[in-house]
Amino acid sequence: MARLTINGKTHDVNVDPDTPLLWVIREQVGLTGTKYGCGVAQCGACTVHVDGEPMRSCSLPVSAVTPEQKITTIEGLSPDASHPLQKAWIAMDVPQCGYCQSGQLMVASALLAKTPKPTDDQIAEAMLNICRCGTYNRIKAGIKMAAGITG
Amino acid sequence: MTHLDTSRRRFMVGSAATLGGLSIGFHIPGGEAAAQTAGTPEINAWVVVKPDDTVVIRIARIDMGQGTVTGLAQLVAEELECDWAKVTTEYPTPGQNLARNRVWGNFQTAGSQGIRQSQDYVRKGGAAARMMLVEAAAKQWNVPAAECRVAKGVITHAASGRSTTYGKVADAAGKLEAPKEIPLKDPKTWTIAGKPMPRLDTADKVDGRKIFGADLVLPGMLNAAIKACPVFGGKLKGFDAAAVSGKPGIRKVVAVGDNAVAVIADTWWQAKTALDAVKIDWDNGPNADMSSEKTAAMLREGLEAKEAFVGNQAGDADAAIAAAAKKIEAVYSVPHQHHATMEPMNATARWATALDRVEVWCPTQNGESALATAAAASGLQPQQCEVYRIDLGGGFGRRATSHDYVRHAVLIAKEVPGTPVKLIWSREEDMLHGWYHPVTMCKLTGALDAQGNVTALKMRISGQSILAGVNPNALQNGRDPIAFQGLNPGGTEGRLGYAIPNLMIDHAMRNPAVPPGFWRGVNNNQNAIYLECFVDEMAHAAGQDALEFRRKMLGGSPKHLAVLNAVAEKGGWGKPAPAGVFRGLAQHMGYGSYVAACAEISVDAAGKLKVHRIVAATDCGHAVNPQQIAAQIEGSFVYGLSAALMQEITIKDGKVEQENFDSYPCMLLEDMPAVESIVMPSGDFWGGVGEPTIFVAAPAVLNAIFAATGKRIRDLPLNKHDLRKA
Structure with a gap:
């Protein structure tokens, strides 16, 4: 049994303690916005925030998370898709297939929370998630738009 | 009506x-x-x-x-x-x-x-x-x-x-x-x-609402994980599920067809971990000793073979080469590559309890093929089957080439009639059981006259045929017509733009037992690398500018020429580049569209490549949504350059060696050049946009690398090579 705080709600789940947080979020809690891409912390599609830190949930056993830690998934990034990044993503038509974009948004939002006006280098250092459609330039432009960086 | x-x-x-x-x-x-x-x-x-x-x-x-x-x-x-x-x-x-x-x-x-x-x-x-x-x-x-x-x-x-x-x-x-x-x-x-x-x-893609096939939840649904014999052509001998039977959530452990085992469980994670604990005995079959080295030897033999299927022929190339003032020769190769869609293969199937109907929910590039697969796998008539199409988390040809994942889901769900079962392949399973970009080599021989004009070109392609592996009925007397994409003498799909008086382009088909597939851009990718890099080699040998050299041969191909001119002009060809930055060009026609690129790169003292900027032009006839065409152009560089710079599928003991993104890396945001798109529809035809830009991505960058380093990279991917100055 594990107790998790996800998007402000408490969830008690009955799972093997080795189960990755990703699969608890997807299968027990029923939030499918967080994606499975690789299972080995390479692609970043599974990124969620744990106390504000971007974490690759596919490689984080549920037993490593305490009930007090605040987990935020893409569904909890904002109540109504009003996060500046979500608005920028829509304004710039960032997604192509969209499968990786939950993870991209969670990494980008963690970046902006700490570094409200990131440089190009800071964006490149933070954004290590894979996008096979190749939306990187629009992701970068979307982060800048959300950060109010012009030019 | x-x-x-x-x-x-x-x-x-x-x-x-x-x-x-x-x-x-x-x-x-x-x-x-x-x-x-x-x-x-x-x-x-x-x-x-x-x-x-x-x-x-x-x-x-x-x-x-x-x-x-x-x-x-x-x-x-x-x-x-x-x-x-x-x-x-x-x-x-x-x-x-x-x-x-x-x-x-x-x-x-x-x-x-x-x-x-x-x-x-x-x-x-x-x-x-x-x-x-x-x-x-x-x-x-x-x-x-x-x-x-x-x-x-x-x-x-x-x-x-x-x-x-x-x-x-x-x-x-x-x-x-x-x-x-x-x-x-x-x-x-x-x-x-x-x-x-x-x-x-x-909108649905920014807040987690979007449901992909892997996300589907149906009432009462069970989940399944699968392992097929990792060796191509191998079979299942048997399995021992004692270690997992009776464990929480585990419903069934079943053989799937003659070469796979699946676990059906309450959750996918239970199914996946249980499957890892099942002892499986494989018969590795006839390909157990296959390797990339053996395939390469087979392809090298094909480069010199007497027999080959002709794709484009004019004049007498051998005679013109014999009479040439200068002869140039090079051998290139492009390895197997994987689609690596972000969303792994998956499908959900449900049989009616009377076993007279089956429904499938799946990502597919061809719903009718998915339906046919469901019918074939179930033994039912197509009218007794239905497929609900779900948007794909990436396709790139994988979900058009084969619906093996649908077949699996239908076979597995039959074990629990009336209950939907969602099958998700693990990333490892997805990597091991792809339909790979075909492996090929190409020997090119060019002839120049005393003025540096191209008098002859021979291109011998040796390697895998996609149609032979996927749809042999489409072969024409054994010949694979799509092996010559972009090199054809005519037609509206992919015509060779260059006028070369003596020409021989042929294909020695050599098929290793690795399933080939339609991989975004398909055979245009390597054909454009081979031809456009070699044209650069000939220009260099002739002591001529790479743009002018191409222009001389494109007089009869105004649309090919127009996109090339557009990127040369906007890319600043012929004008000084920033210090340490070098340029490369490429053009190609495929899927009915004309594309060109001018890449700007630098290589530092440590041999690290940086692609700074690419100017890309597309004439697709009609541009239905210019901003989405620009998105396809940008994305094409990521897909094409990821392959050219860092991706290779290798085979050892009949099995793919790369099982995840740690050994099959992809370009990241930091690797991304600025992309300037020129969408220039000329209006009298309809061409495609999802793939064409990929054709020119790699050759433009490879030609720029030569300009920067003097090194011709002929054997991909690039990361096998040391770009430091010798």
């Missing part, structure tokens, strides 16, 4: 009956799409207008990120003259297409054909619906239809001062005869098509 409503209601009733305890408001892709227009009669197969004026446009092709759904909706809406703000879309099912004599035509979304191959009939669908709506209003008003005007879904009759909306006359319009003559607008007058409309499907 056939009306859908009767059959659709029957379909809905059938769905509701089989879904049993489905709660209202439950989100089921496919079911949801049908529900959108349930009870509202259609105008025709393509258009449904609801009483509130919402326009539902039916889309036969699929979206895997390339924006085709939005583009096709733009084309229909343009002719329909509806309010774009009220447009929504839905996917008809392959079963409905079958039942209605393929009223929606081809569902295939591959070969960059989603728009170009259906633009005519979908535009006519929109135009016919508009004519019927106007006629319905005119009849109600008892005025000639020709006196009525329509804009944004509002029909007006100026003389009598009357107006109505599409939603109010849709019922009546649906009962009218379809018009026989359906004139289409001049694209120059377009106001919705041809414009950079925002995609219709973006």
Whole structure:
């Protein structure tokens, strides 16, 4: 049994303690916005925030998370898709297939929370998630738009 | 006119009956799409207008990120003259297409054909619906239809001062005869098509709402994980499930066909971990000693073989080479590569308890093929099967080449009739059981006269045929015609632009036992690398500028030349580049479109490559959504350069060695160059946009690397090579 705080709600789940947080979020809690891409912390599609830190949930056993830690998934990034990044993503038509974009948004939002006006280098250092459609330039432009960086 | 409503209601009733305890408001892709227009009669197969004026446009092709759904909706809406703000879309099912004599035509979304191959009939669908709506209003008003005007879904009759909306006359319009003559607008007058409309499907992709196949949840659903014999062609000898039977959540451990084992469990994670604990005994079969080295030896033999299939021939290349003032020769190679869609293969299947019907929910690039696969796997008639299409988390050809994952899901779900089972391949399973970009080598021989003009070119391609592996019936007397993509003597699909008086392009087919597949760009990718890098080599040997050298051979190919000139001009070819930065060019024609690129790169003292900027031009004839074409151009560089710079699938002991992204890396944001797109539709044809830019991505960069380092990279991927100055 594990107790998790996800998007402000408490969830008690009955799972093997080795189960990755990703699969608890997807299968027990029923939030499918967080994606499975690789299972080995390479692609970043599974990124969620744990106390504000971007974490690759596919490689984080549920037993490593305490009930007090605040987990935020893409569904909890904002109540109504009003996060500046979500608005920028829509304004710039960032997604192509969209499968990786939950993870991209969670990494980008963690970046902006700490570094409200990131440089190009800071964006490149933070954004290590894979996008096979190749939306990187629009992701970068979307982060800048959300950060109010012009030019 | 056939009306859908009767059959659709029957379909809905059938769905509701089989879904049993489905709660209202439950989100089921496919079911949801049908529900959108349930009870509202259609105008025709393509258009449904609801009483509130919402326009539902039916889309036969699929979206895997390339924006085709939005583009096709733009084309229909343009002719329909509806309010774009009220447009929504839905996917008809392959079963409905079958039942209605393929009223929606081809569902295939591959070969960059989603728009170009259906633009005519979908535009006519929109135009016919508009004519019927106007006629319905005119009849109600008892005025000639020709006196009525329509804009944004509002029909007006100026003389009598009357107006109505599409939603109010849709019922009546649906009962009218379809018009026989359906004139289409001049694209120059377009106001919705041809414009950079925002995609219709973006909002759901930023807040987690979007349901992919891997996300599907059906009431009572079980989950499955699978392992097939890792050696190509190997079989299942047996398995021992003692370690997992009776464990929490584990329902069944089953053989799938003759070469795989699956675990059915309450959750996917339980299924996956249990499967890892099942002892499986494989018969590795006849390919157990296959390796990339052996394949390479087989291909090298093909480079010199006497027999080969001819793709393009002119004059006497051998004689011209013998008489040449200068002869140039080079051998290039491109390895197997993997699609690596972000969303692994998956499908959900449910058998009726009487085993007389099977339903499948899946991401697919060709719903009709998925339906055929479901029928073949189940042994049922296609009419007893249905496929609900779900948007893809990446396709790139993988989900057009094979529906092996659908076959698996159907076979597994048969073990629990009446219960839906969702099968997700692990990333490792996905990597080991791909349909790989074919492996090829190419020997090129060029002849120059004393003035540096190309008098002859020989291209001997040796390697794998996709058709031989995927659809041998499509071979022409053994010859694979698509091996020559972009190198053809004529046609509208992919013509060699260069005029070379003596030419021999042929293909020695050598097929290793690695499943080949259609991989975004397909054979254009390596053909463009081979030809465009070698043209650069010939220009260098002739002591001529790479742009001028190409221009001399493109006089008879004005569209090839135009895109090349466009990138050269905007890319600053011939003008000084920033310090340490070097440029490379490439052009190619494929999938009906003309593309070119000018890349700017630098290589530092440590040999690290940086791609700074790429200017890319596309002439696709008609540009339905320029901002989405730009997105496809940008994405194509990521896909093409990831492959050229860092991706290689190698085989050892009959098995793929790369099992995840740690050994099969992809370009990241930090690797991304600035991309400047030139979308330059010349207007008299329809070309594709999802793939063509990939063709020029690698050769433009490789040619720039030569300019920077003097090193010709002929053996891909690039990361096998040391770019430091010798």
